[in-house]
Amino acid sequence: MAAPMKHSATFLSHICSKEYALLRRSFMQSQVICSREKNSESVTSVRIDSKILKTPTKPDGKAQKISRAMRAYLEKAKRYQDAMDEQNTLYEVGKRHLANMMGEDPEGFTHKDVKRAVAYLLPSGLHEKKARPVMPLPVDILPVQKVVQFGTDGRPFHYMFYTTKPVFSELLHDVTQHLRTLKAKEDEFYRTEKFDQIYENTLKFVDSDWISYEKFTRLFKEERVSEDEYNLFLKNVQRLVDHPLNHKVEDFIMRYREKFLGTQAKPKYKILEESEDGTKVIRAEGSRKTAKAEVVLTSPGTGKFTCNGKPINYFPSVISREQIMFPLELAEKLGQVDVEAKVEGGGQSGQSGAVRLGISRCLVSIVDEETVQKMRLAGLLTRDPRMRERKKPFKKGARKGRVWKKR
Amino acid sequence: MALCKGKLLFQYFLNNPINHARFLSFTQSNLSRYAKDFIDPIVEKEELSKPLDEFDTRRHRPVKAARTEETIMGDQAVQKFINIIMRDGKKDVARGVIDQTFANIKRKQIERYHRAPTQEEKEKIELDPVKIFHQAYENCKPVLYTRTKVHGGFKYKVPCPCEGNTQSFKSMKFLITAAEEKDKRIRMWKRLSLEIIDASRNEGVAIRKKQNLHRECQANRAYSHFRWSK
Numbered sequence: 001m002a003a004p005m006k007h008s009a010t011f012l013s014h015i016c017s018k019e020y021a022l023l024r025r026s027f028m029q030s031q032v033i034c035s036r037e038k039n040s041e042s043v044t045s046v047r048i049d050s051k052i053l054k055t056p057t058k059p060d061g062k063a064q065k066i067s068r069a070m071r072a073y074l075e076k077a078k079r080y081q082d083a084m085d086e087q088n089t090l091y092e093v094g095k096r097h098l099a100n101m102m103g104e105d106p107e108g109f110t111h112k113d114v115k116r117a118v119a120y121l122l123p124s125g126l127h128e129k130k131a132r133p134v135m136p137l138p139v140d141i142l143p144v145q146k147v148v149q150f151g152t153d154g155r156p157f158h159y160m161f162y163t164t165k166p167v168f169s170e171l172l173h174d175v176t177q178h179l180r181t182l183k184a185k186e187d188e189f190y191r192t193e194k195f196d197q198i199y200e201n202t203l204k205f206v207d208s209d210w211i212s213y214e215k216f217t218r219l220f221k222e223e224r225v226s227e228d229e230y231n232l233f234l235k236n237v238q239r240l241v242d243h244p245l246n247h248k249v250e251d252f253i254m255r256y257r258e259k260f261l262g263t264q265a266k267p268k269y270k271i272l273e274e275s276e277d278g279t280k281v282i283r284a285e286g287s288r289k290t291a292k293a294e295v296v297l298t299s300p301g302t303g304k305f306t307c308n309g310k311p312i313n314y315f316p317s318v319i320s321r322e323q324i325m326f327p328l329e330l331a332e333k334l335g336q337v338d339v340e341a342k343v344e345g346g347g348q349s350g351q352s353g354a355v356r357l358g359i360s361r362c363l364v365s366i367v368d369e370e371t372v373q374k375m376r377l378a379g380l381l382t383r384d385p386r387m388r389e390r391k392k393p394f395k396k397g398a399r400k401g402r403v404w405k406k407r
Numbered sequence: 408m409a410l411c412k413g414k415l416l417f418q419y420f421l422n423n424p425i426n427h428a429r430f431l432s433f434t435q436s437n438l439s440r441y442a443k444d445f446i447d448p449i450v451e452k453e454e455l456s457k458p459l460d461e462f463d464t465r466r467h468r469p470v471k472a473a474r475t476e477e478t479i480m481g482d483q484a485v486q487k488f489i490n491i492i493m494r495d496g497k498k499d500v501a502r503g504v505i506d507q508t509f510a511n512i513k514r515k516q517i518e519r520y521h522r523a524p525t526q527e528e529k530e531k532i533e534l535d536p537v538k539i540f541h542q543a544y545e546n547c548k549p550v551l552y553t554r555t556k557v558h559g560g561f562k563y564k565v566p567c568p569c570e571g572n573t574q575s576f577k578s579m580k581f582l583i584t585a586a587e588e589k590d591k592r593i594r595m596w597k598r599l600s601l602e603i604i605d606a607s608r609n610e611g612v613a614i615r616k617k618q619n620l621h622r623e624c625q626a627n628r629a630y631s632h633f634r635w636s637k
Binding site for chain 2: 204206207209212260261262263264317318319322323325326329330349352353373374376377378379380381382383384385386387
């Protein structure tokens with residue numbers, strides 16, 4: 001484990017000692033780095049000019065006063081900015097060296113390439129990924145400070161600054177603003193007596209739901225939004241959804257909504273034979289747990305059923321037999337089709353579930369669309385994703401614990 | 408081996424992200440294999456036969472697969488009853504007991520039907536065992552039950568309203584324990600069938616158990632304010 005590390009270290013120091021120092025330092029730092037959200041964007045958004053810290057003058061030539069607190073605040077921000085700049089230049093130099101070592105163009109060298117280069121030049125056998133050598137971005141290592149939020153005149157840039165959560169407050173403000181405009185537009189309809197036009201384009205938003213609390217919090221980088229505040233937002237924005245003229249703010253609403261996963265994909269089946277008198281032979285596959293089934297269905301038939309060459313007695317328990325009846329009963333095809341199934345793997349209930357899925361997939365090609373919708377709602381066209389849960393160490397089964405008594 | 412299979416499955420999901428992305432939910436907080444959007448399947452015939460509204464969200468959402476005991480042929484209350492009577496995960500045995508119970512109920516009722524002297528009395532007799540079971544199940548449902556609460560080192564029995572799953576479970580448990588307490592030399596299905604017929608007429612041990620519970624709640628009504636205390 002240590003050998004390739006040592007080798008590459010000597011190799012590197014031979015080429016460029018400065019580069020090696022940088023890499024080594026970042027390697028040392030890598031052990032204390034914890035994952036943190038990148039907000040490099042907000043750090044560099046407002047830059048402090050060094051001129052600000054000198055006593056500025058008013059247009060009439062008199063010296064402008066800056067309070068001591070304000071000055072300290074600005075100086076602190078400046079110090080942080082300078083440190084960041086220094087680190088950034090160091091990173092840039094390191095990046096160029098790495099690019100040269102790899103024989104690539106230093107201009108188009110990205111952070112992704114840096115990672116690749118470090119992994120190549122300093123191969124590590126360490127299992128823990130956090131312990132391997134890295135050259136991270138300065139933003140990821142240095143403690144993040146809040147961006148400057150005041151001007152020299154002591155006034156905050158953001159008009160909602162004193163709410164302590166400016167971005168969130170602005171969002172709530174926007175919602176109420178939208179609601180006001182919608183109400184005004186609705187009044188306009190009443191005034192002009194166009195009553196029937198109000199509900200013309202109303203949207204129902206049936207295929208989407210509000211984004212989760214976790215996703216909502218990610219919208220606010222430096223603010224912590226509590227669950228109560230999230231609920232407050234939902235309560236307010238729901239009024240927009242309920243409004244008859246909601247189509248005018250659809251874009252705004254859909255920013256905070258997520259579409260459902262949608263209905264399942266169309267079930268796969270293959271029509272093997274199809275004659276003019278209406279007989280069809282369909283083949284489909286089904287599976288549940290570890291069992292896999294292959295079903296060939298003939299319609300119309302006489303209600304024959306064979307599974308691995310045996311009649312329904314292949315399944316000893318009544319529950320399993322009912323499983324096979326279920327799709328046929330729902331589609332009202334019991335006794336009207338022939339079913340031939342081949343199953344392997346799994347136990348009794350797994351095999352019967354696999355055959356059930358195979359039969360219902362076959363039936364889709366015969367029955368009308370309304371019945372397909374019914375079968376979908378009854379959960380017949382979904383492959384049951386539940387599998388046997390693995391046993392855990394120090395437990396008797398997947399979840400069951402051992403009896404433990406202190407005394 | 409299990410871990411290996413898990414890895415394979417994971418790779419399979421990764422290779423087919425479009426079809427199987429909805430099954431991916433590896434976060435610890437949600438132990439379900441289904442994603443959040445999935446809705447429970449409808450397995451009642453009446454509910455299924457209703458036409459879906461144009462703006463029904465069920466049109467746009469994926470559905471979970473129906474579980475093994477959920478079929479439109481079966482009765483959901485009876486399925487629950489089988490699960491409660493089951494011991495050591497032997498569902499086939501439990502189901503056998505219930506089947507024999509219903510057969511015995513049917514036999515008893517037909518016997519009673521033929522013994523009835525007039526046509527009017529014959530018409531009154533219910534012959535469907537599932538309906539009789541439902542009647543018994545409804546009759547045994549308690550309105551109140553007690554929860555123990557430790558307060559100042561003393562245990563108090565606090566009367567609470569009994570609703571939903573608790574109510575149905577208690578009702579079924581009354582029927583089963585009442586049958587179990589009878590003469591052990593008689594078969595369980597015989598004891599249970601007699602108990603169910605009795606309960607459907609508001610008689611028998613199971614009904615008395617329910618009334619006893621109500622009486623206990625009545626006696627402890629002074630402690631009902633503990634429901635709101637911490």
